[in-house]
Amino acid sequence: AEDAAQRYGFGAHYADYRTMLDDVAPDAVWALVPYQAMRAVAGDLLSRGVPTFMEKPPGASVREARELAEIAQAHGTPHQVALNRRYAPLLRRMQALLAEAGRPTALSCQFYRYRREEPTFAYGTGIHGLDALRFLGPGEVVEAYVRPVGGNGALVTMVFAGGEIAQMEMLPQVGVQMERYVGHAGSRTVVIDGLYGPLTTYPGYLHLYDEGRLALALEAAAGDPPPEEICGFYGESAAFVEALREGRRPSPSLAEALPSLGIAEAVNAGRPWRA
Structure with missing residues (x-):
């Protein structure tokens, strides 16, 4: 100290x-x-x-x-839970681009790590991908199905209240570190990759496709932002301070985070989850 x-x-x-x-x-x-x-x-x-x-x-x-x-x-x-992907600039841009085209109909996340053997991987780390999909989604998740894979990995399917689907490949013992999100809404598909420093594709990119053509390409490193900004660490702390200054409730709160925690705990246990 x-x-x-x-x-x-x-x-x-x-x-x-x-x-x-x-x-x-x-x-x-x-x-x-x-x-x-x-x-x-x-x-x-x-x-x-x-x-x-x-x-x-x-x-x-x-x-x-x-x-x-x-x-x-x-x-x-007032309080806030550190789920930093919600404040990663590329993920927030992805959310906005999908919302412009209507309700997202399908989302996916490839969440890969290597040599991560801890049995609580889903609860301690994989929760980032689960929560990011909830953040991108068109409402609340009402149920999730889990298929265990390779020890502490899983294939997870989350169903939103409107019937939309989010799928996640959570594989912590493979050959690459990767974190890729794909979302579809209307004629648009948005892909982002590489939000976190240790990932193979860091600092990452965003690609927007519309009716089969590349309509927008962004690089996370454009303008040379610090790693803490790319990953959302700076944004979440800044948002917490601004909320306190303005008398607003910070987000995500514990209540907002509970479904992500519940799904992650269910993944660890290899069982389904329901709201």
């Missing part, structure tokens, strides 16, 4: 966050702790009424995340 304070110019540092809260009374706190500790730390912050930005997943289980949501609601505490 002392080294970080000197490096980044903080006026004080603490070994116990509770002492910091008592001494400083911060306007907001970023709770970037392992998910096994999130229930205790974020629960304390939310119960104190401290606006809290929390790392995903917010808790070791859906039950813990739901308990945090109940605490936040009881105390009226």
Whole structure:
């Protein structure tokens, strides 16, 4: 803590966050702790009424995340869950391009990693792809079907309330790191790839096809933005601060994140999910 304070110019540092809260009374706190500790730390912050930005997943289980949501609601505490793909500029542009053409009818995500053997991969990392598909979709997901593949991988089909479909190949033990999203709406198809630094195709691109022709091509690195902006890390924190300044509810909240957490937990267990 002392080294970080000197490096980044903080006026004080603490070994116990509770002492910091008592001494400083911060306007907001970023709770970037392992998910096994999130229930205790974020629960304390939310119960104190401290606006809290929390790392995903917010808790070791859906039950813990739901308990945090109940605490936040009881105390009226503003908060946000760090699901950064929602703030990646290319993904937000994809959402807008699809919406211009009407309701997306089908979405897909190829979410590949290598040498990721942890049994909780879906809950800790794969949730990014599941949540991004929900963000791109035309409403709420009402059910999801899971077909386990290759140990901790899965093929996931999510069904939206209007019958639209989102499919995800979640394969954490293959030969490439890739994260590609494809969406279809009306005569349009949008493809984006490479949102995250370690991915083979990073910094990525967006291609818009309309009636069979390439209508738009964007490069994520155009203008030389920092990696934190390409991945959505900067955007999500900036949105949290702006929401607090303007008196709006930050997004995504725990309540908004719960379906993504529930689906991810179901993928880990190899079972279907229903809202």
